[in-house]
Amino acid sequence: MTEALNFLVTNRIPRLALTRFMGWFSRIEQPLVSRLSLLAWRTFADLRLEEAKKTRFSSLHDCFVRELKPGARPADPDPAVLTSPCDAIVGAGGTMEGTRVFQIKGSFYSLQDLIGERDTAGFENGTYVTLRITSSMYHRFHAPHDCRVGPVTYFSGDAWNVNPPALKRVEKLFCKNERALIRTRLERSGHEVLLVPVAAVLVASIRLRFLDVALNLRYRGPNFIACDARFGKGEEMGWFEHGSTILVFAPRGFTLLAREGSVIRAGKPLMRLAA
Numbered sequence: 001m002t003e004a005l006n007f008l009v010t011n012r013i014p015r016l017a018l019t020r021f022m023g024w025f026s027r028i029e030q031p032l033v034s035r036l037s038l039l040a041w042r043t044f045a046d047l048r049l050e051e052a053k054k055t056r057f058s059s060l061h062d063c064f065v066r067e068l069k070p071g072a073r074p075a076d077p078d079p080a081v082l083t084s085p086c087d088a089i090v091g092a093g094g095t096m097e098g099t100r101v102f103q104i105k106g107s108f109y110s111l112q113d114l115i116g117e118r119d120t121a122g123f124e125n126g127t128y129v130t131l132r133i134t135s136s137m138y139h140r141f142h143a144p145h146d147c148r149v150g151p152v153t154y155f156s157g158d159a160w161n162v163n164p165p166a167l168k169r170v171e172k173l174f175c176k177n178e179r180a181l182i183r184t185r186l187e188r189s190g191h192e193v194l195l196v197p198v199a200a201v202l203v204a205s206i207r208l209r210f211l212d213v214a215l216n217l218r219y220r221g222p223n224f225i226a227c228d229a230r231f232g233k234g235e236e237m238g239w240f241e242h243g244s245t246i247l248v249f250a251p252r253g254f255t256l257l258a259r260e261g262s263v264i265r266a267g268k269p270l271m272r273l274a275a
Contacts, residue, residue, distance in 0.1 A: 004223060018197060021118065021165055024170045025266070026204070027059050027061045028058075028059055028060075029058045029059045029062075029145050033059075033060075034057060034058065034059050034060060034062075035246060036060075037060040038057065038060065038063060039272050041063075041135075041136070045134070045135050045136035046136050047050050047136040048129060048136070049063070049066070051068045051069055051072045051138070052066045052067070052068060052069070053066070053067045053068060053069050053070075054066060054067075054261065059186050061241065064139055064141060064240075064241055065137070065140070065207075065240075066139075066181060067140065067238050068138060068140075072267065073087075073138075073142065073234065073265060073267045074135040074234065074267055075142070075233045075234025075266075076123070076147050076268060077233075078266060078269070079188055079273075080272055080273050081257075081269045081270075081271070081272060082144045082145050082186075082193065082248075082250065082269075082270050082271070082272070082273060083142075083144050083145070083182065083233065083234065083266070083267050083268060083270055083271040084131065084144065084258070084264045084265065084266055084267065084268050084269075084273040085131070085141040085142050085195060085237070085246055085248070085266060085270075086131055086133055086138070086140070086141040086142070086266050087133065087136075087137045087138045087146045087182065087263075087265050088131035088132055088133050088137070088245075088246070088258060088263070088264055088265050088266070089131075089132045089134065089261070089262075089263055089264075090129060090130070090131060090132075090184040090258045090261060090262050090263075090264055091105055091129075091130030091131070091132050091167075091245075091260065092105075092128075092129075092130045092260065093127075093128055093129030093130060093169070093256050093258065093260060094127070094128070094129075094134040094256055095125060095126070095127055095128075095252075096111065096124070096125055096126050096127070096128055096249075097125070098122070098124050098125060099111040099112060099120050099123065099124055101114070101128055102131075102239060103167050103172070103173060103174060104164060104167040104168055106168070106174070106187050107168065107171065107182075107185050108230065109166065109172040109173075109174060109175050110173075110175075111123060111249065113172060114174055114175050114179075114196060115153070115181045115194065115196070115212040115245070116153060116155065116163065116181070120234070120263075122192060122247055122251050123194070123252075124250060124252070125252045126245065126249060126251050126252045127249075127250045127251075127252070127254040127255065127256055127271060128248055128249045128250070129247075129248050129256055129258060129270065129271070130245060130247055131245060131246045131247070131248065132162060132163070132244075132245050133240065133244055133245065133246070137238045138266070139239050139241070140236055140238070140239040140266075141195075141231065141236075141237055141238060141239065141240075141246060141266065142234050142236050142237055142267065143184070143231035143234060143235045143236075143237055144184075144193065144195070144233070144248070144270065145184075145186050145187070145188075145193070145232055145233055145237075146184060146186065146187040146231070146232055146233050147184040147186050147187055147193070147229050147230070147233075148158070148184065148185045148187065148228070148229070148231075149156070149182060149183065149210060149227060149228070149229045149230070149231065149237075150183045150184075150185065150223075150228065150229060151183065151221055151224060151264070152180055152181065152182055152183075152208065152211065152225045152227055152229070153180065153181040153216045153224055153225070154179075154181075154223050155178060155180070155223065156168055156178055156179075156181050156223075157177045157178040157179065158176045158177050158178070159174055159177060159178060160172075160173050160176060160177055160197060160227070161198065162177070162200040162244055174196075174198050174245070174247065177199055177200060178196050178199040178215075179196055179197060179198040179199065179206075180196065180197050180206050180208070180215055181194065181196055182194070182195040182197070182208070182237075184231075186273075187230075189273055189274075191250065191251055191252075191254075191273065191274065193249065193250050194247075194248070194249040194250075195237075195246060195247075195248060196246065196248075196249070197238070197240065197245075197246050198244055198245045198249040199240065200244045200245070201243050205241040205242070206238065206239075206240060206241075207238050207239050207240075208237060209236060209237060210229035210237070211225060211227060215224075229246055232247055233275075234266075234267050243252070248270065248271075250271055250273075250274075251274060253254050253274025253275065254271045254273060254274050255271060255273065256270070256271055257269045257271055257272060257274040258270050258271075259271060
């Protein structure tokens, strides 16, 4: 009953219109609006700001995209470990069945549908994990290893909620929502690892430090964005404007270290690299 109500309240609404409204409202820099918004947020979520670099926020958006104090998310230095790119609750993960990926128990999607490409050479029977960022968590994401980032593919899509009730009810949800495909090549091993940030209701905006455009519902293309950037392990890559999900895909032979249902922080061991 509670799950069904959650799904109705957060999905059977004008999702895109409400998301655009939230994008506008969250940027209002008026002290009273900011204070009341943060008070309401704290009332309904476990919002903890002791690690934030700032102690005062000019708007709700300013708090959403907050940076942390230096050293708050150190990356595991082991070169054989791929670290978590973000703070998250660990969702479905493990070994893909060919290119079939489980969204949640009893529901799945294909890697081809998610990334919009037929060629998935190197990822068949690979390792994947779903990392769900809740509204109160730290919303920035970081490089999981020393890597080089190639072209980014942006998909303008819907804004379904990405919580468990929605994942159970909306088939191939991740393939329908707004998202970006970030291809990374690990510097030392040469392995290719895919990061797919997926936006959601109230949060249809993804920012990447190495691109000069905001990827959001108002940005329609080009869908293929050329770029070439290098990142050190743990270096910030971008952020969401609220909470959402990052999907991580690695080649066959990588071992998932995180347990489903656990909470993981950016920089903590996520996978062990293939030999």
